[in-house]
Amino acid sequence: MKKKTIILMxxxxxxxxVVSGCERGSExxxxxxxxxxxxxxxxxxxxxxxxxxxxxxxxGRTGQKELSFYATNDFHGSIVExxxxxxxxxxxxxxxxxxxxxxxKTVYVDAGDIWQGSADSNIxxxxxxxxxxxxxxxxxxxxxxxxxxxxxxxxxTNKELAxxxxxxxxxxxxxxxxxxxxxxxYDETFKASTMVTRNDVNIGIIGTIGMLEGSILAGxxxxxxxxxxxxxxxxxxxxxxxxxxxxxxxxxxxxLANSLGAYAPxxxxxxxxxxxxxxxxxxxxxxxxxxxxxxxxxxxxxxxEVHGYYDFNLKEFKVTSxxxxxxxxxxxxxxxxxxxxxxxxxxxxxxxxxxxxxxIGSLTxxxxxxxxxxxxxxxxxxxxxxxHNPDTIIAVHNYGGVRVDGIDAGExxxxxxxxxxxxxxxIKMFEDVLGSTASSFIGSNASYPxxxxxxxxxxxxxxxxxxxxxxxxxxxxREYPHTVTGEYVxxxxxxxxxxxxxxxPYTI
Numbered sequence: 025m026k027k028k029t030i031i032l033m034x035x036x037x038x039x040x041x042v043v044s045g046c047e048r049g050s051e052x053x054x055x056x057x058x059x060x061x062x063x064x065x066x067x068x069x070x071x072x073x074x075x076x077x078x079x080x081x082x083x084g085r086t087g088q089k090e091l092s093f094y095a096t097n098d099f100h101g102s103i104v105e106x107x108x109x110x111x112x113x114x115x116x117x118x119x120x121x122x123x124x125x126x127x128x129k130t131v132y133v134d135a136g137d138i139w140q141g142s143a144d145s146n147i148x149x150x151x152x153x154x155x156x157x158x159x160x161x162x163x164x165x166x167x168x169x170x171x172x173x174x175x176x177x178x179x180x181t182n183k184e185l186a187x188x189x190x191x192x193x194x195x196x197x198x199x200x201x202x203x204x205x206x207x208x209x210y211d212e213t214f215k216a217s218t219m220v221t222r223n224d225v226n227i228g229i230i231g232t233i234g235m236l237e238g239s240i241l242a243g244x245x246x247x248x249x250x251x252x253x254x255x256x257x258x259x260x261x262x263x264x265x266x267x268x269x270x271x272x273x274x275x276x277x278x279x280l281a282n283s284l285g286a287y288a289p290x291x292x293x294x295x296x297x298x299x300x301x302x303x304x305x306x307x308x309x310x311x312x313x314x315x316x317x318x319x320x321x322x323x324x325x326x327x328x329e330v331h332g333y334y335d336f337n338l339k340e341f342k343v344t345s346x347x348x349x350x351x352x353x354x355x356x357x358x359x360x361x362x363x364x365x366x367x368x369x370x371x372x373x374x375x376x377x378x379x380x381x382x383x384i385g386s387l388t389x390x391x392x393x394x395x396x397x398x399x400x401x402x403x404x405x406x407x408x409x410x411x412h413n414p415d416t417i418i419a420v421h422n423y424g425g426v427r428v429d430g431i432d433a434g435e436x437x438x439x440x441x442x443x444x445x446x447x448x449x450x451i452k453m454f455e456d457v458l459g460s461t462a463s464s465f466i467g468s469n470a471s472y473p474x475x476x477x478x479x480x481x482x483x484x485x486x487x488x489x490x491x492x493x494x495x496x497x498x499x500x501x502r503e504y505p506h507t508v509t510g511e512y513v514x515x516x517x518x519x520x521x522x523x524x525x526x527x528x529p530y531t532i
Contacts (some may be wrong), residue, residue, distance in 0.1 A: 044282055086336050088128050089223040091334030093273060093330040094119060097135035097302030098322030100427065101145025101153065101446070103368070110351045112156055113360035113368075118327070118349065120159055120361060128221045131489060132160065135302035136168025136233065137322070139182070143380040143442040144372075149178050151185065152372050153170045156364055158187045164218050165191040166231035167207060168277035168302060173447060176247065179207045187219045191231020191275065194256040198249045207248075209410060213267055218259045224373045226273055227332045229263030230257055230296065234278030241449065242495035252279070254286045261295045270334055271297040271341045279304035280317050291315050291527050297341045298330050309346060316346040325351045355425070380439025385521030390527040392430040394470075397421055399532050401472030403516035406489040407509075408453055418462055418479070419472045420489040420512065425449065436527075438518055445514035449490035454506040459483045469493060 090421040096115075105111035110118075119141070139150025157165065167190055171179055183190050184299050189209030193216040197204050216495060219228045219241055232253045237245050251274065261272050274296040279286055281304055290296060291312050301308065301319040307326065308319035320326040334341050391399070401419040408417045428444045457465070461483040479485070486492075487501060492503060521527060 041458045044062040047297060052248065056170075060178050073371055079287070081415050086105060086222040088333045088335050088342075089225050090126075090333045091223060091225060091227075091331075091341070092122070092126050092130045093298055093300075093328075094122065094130065094132045095135060095275065095300035095318070095328040095387060096138075096324065097300065097320055097328070097436055098168070098275070098305055099134070099153070099384060100137055100141025100323055101139055101150070102323040103142060103144040103152065105355065108325055108351060110354040110358075111324065111360075112153070112421060113364050114354050114358045115324050115327070116156065116160055116364045117361040118354045121358070123161070131163050131220060131222060131227055131229075131273065133231075133273060133275045134165045134302060135230075135275045135300050135319075136166040136303060137170040138168070140170040140173045140194055141323075141443070141446045141484040142203065142375050143439050144447055146442070146448075147376050147379055148372055149174055150182055152368060154185045154368060155371075158185075159363055160365065162188045163220050164189050164191050164229045164231060164275060166190075166275045166277050168234060169233065169236040172240045172244045173247075175244045176204075176207060179358060180280050183207065183209070186280060188413040191217065191229065192233055193217065193260050193430060194232050194251040194253055196249050196251055204248055207472070215263050216256075217264055219264060219267065219269060220486075223334075226268045226272050228261065228267075228269035230260045230264070230274050232257060232274070232276045232278070234276065236277070238497055242494050242497065243491075254289060258295055259286075259290045270336075270339070273297065274299045276300070279306065279319060280310070281306045281308040281310070283313075289379065291317070296498060300328055307348070311343070311346065311349070314343065316343055318346060318348075327354075380437060382438040384436055384438050384441070384518050385436050385524065387431060387433045387436055387437075388526060388528045390430055391527075391532075393423070393428065395529050395532055396426045396428075396430070397470045398472060399517060399520070400426070400445065400513045401470055401518050402487045402532060404451060404513065405472050407451070407511065407516055408486060412453070412455075412486045416483070416485045418466070418474050418485050418487050420466055420469050420487060420493060422469045422490075422493050425490065425492065425513075425514055433511045436521055441514050441518050445512075445517065446518060447490075448512060449493065451509045451511045451516075452491050452506050453496050453509065453514065454501045454504045455495065456484045457487050457504050459500055459507055461500055462487060465473045465499065466500075 102109045103112045105114060122405055139145050139153055145153055165188060192208045195204045195208055203216055210216055217228055222225050233250055235250055237250055264272055277300055280301050284291060293410040294313055298314060299317045305322040306319060307321055310317040316330045318328040320328055329347050329349060330343060331345045332341055332343040405417055405419040425447060427446055431440050459479040462485050463479050
């Protein structure tokens with residue numbers, strides 16, 4: 025376990041790093057720098073979609089300069105502390121402590137999928153977390169696949185609210201093939217990337233997303249396409265170094281845990297110095313060709329950290345440690361950050377609690393993820409049975425649509441169901457689907473009540489499912505006649521609890 029120490033610092037003489045730049049709205053670039061306990065002000069250069077920023081030379085660029093890099097991935101709206109998650113308030117307290125103790129030597133990035141996943145975040149469409157990251161002085165956020173869940177309009181709105189750039193160098197407008205600058209921050213100097221200066225070291229930050237279009241609701245991703253990352257990382261890195269970057273951090277919403285894939289040449293040629301990744305929610309801590317490659321389990325369960333120093337004589341970054349700070353340590357050693365807590369309570373808490381705090385029923389026993397999927401299929405089946413022949417209905421829900429391992433026995437709130445089923449995927453009913461087509465459509469997804477191998481190939485069925493599954497590029501039922509119901513699975517499950525009161529998972 026890492027020993028945590030909050031260091032009381034004596035204010036020092038201010039060293040001003042000279043940076044010529046633009047303003048984000050009415051705030052100067054220095055407003056995006058790290059909070060400190062002393063008076064020293066770090067320098068940060070960020071990007072906007074309209075203005076060019078240039079780094080000029082600074083004094084003190086000799087010898088070895090300490091740096092610490094922090095990153096999160098797949099936070100999924102984990103605002104409130106749980107048994108396994110620290111929540112944003114204690115996580116923020118930890119990060120603030122680290123930033124203050126290390127003064128002008130830290131960089132913080134997020135590797136995507138930050139907003140979507142809980143009532144606390146979903147009800148305000150991620151707005152609170154954007155404001156929270158403003159408070160924490162996030163240096164850059166990579167756009168993940170779940171940032172698209174509420175379509176591009178929410179990304180655009182949150183981008184305007186953010187004091188940090190949204191990155192995605194390979195996110196293109198499908199019709200034109202050009203960078204989606206309505207979503208991705210762009211600057212004539214740093215292009216689709218950004219640059220910060222810490223402890224006299226110029227640090228370029230690149231953000232990309234993997235080939236994850238199939239992981240996004242078809243209607244939401246329709247105007248956009250993702251390009252293979254290799255060329256885009258190489259181009260952005262070349263430009264950043266031409267603009268004075270001493271080292272480069274890649275923040276990608278993509279997993280390298282099982283295979284380096286398209287990132288192999290990036291690592292082999294050491295195009296970047298550090299890679300923070302995401303999407304698969306797995307603990308990954310590789311070190312290949314002196315490049316740290318890291319990913320956490322998501323939901324704030326760990327913080328990725330790379331510590332080291334930049335050597336101006338050797339012109340390279342040397343890693344001294346790469347590690348995870350665990351949720352258990354953060355929960356035990358840190359109290360909730362007052363600034364973040366006040367922001368939440370003053371602007372968001374009342375509305376959120378009114379929605380998520382409703383007690384809708386109870387469970388006699390723990391219900392696991394597999395049974396939650398079965399429950400989802402059962403309520404969809406019951407819903408479709410109101411208007412269709414129950415003997416020919418097949419309900420289909422994907423396992424990935426359930427975002428918790430289970431729900432404990434006892435009182436169940438609407439917030440519990442929301443966390444388990446956070447996605448706003450509408451229920452659709454497809455009619456006259458041949459059994460052979462239905463069997464193929466089900467694939468590895470769960471179905472109810474007819475098992476995949478009980479389906480008659482020449483019989484017609486009604487399939488009730490969610491639009492994420494039915495509209496996928498892998499779907500073979502998209503063109504069948506269908507009804508868009510406007511209903512969500514979590515609403516049907518909540519009503520099931522309200523109607524039945526106490527539920528025994530073994531009877532579902």
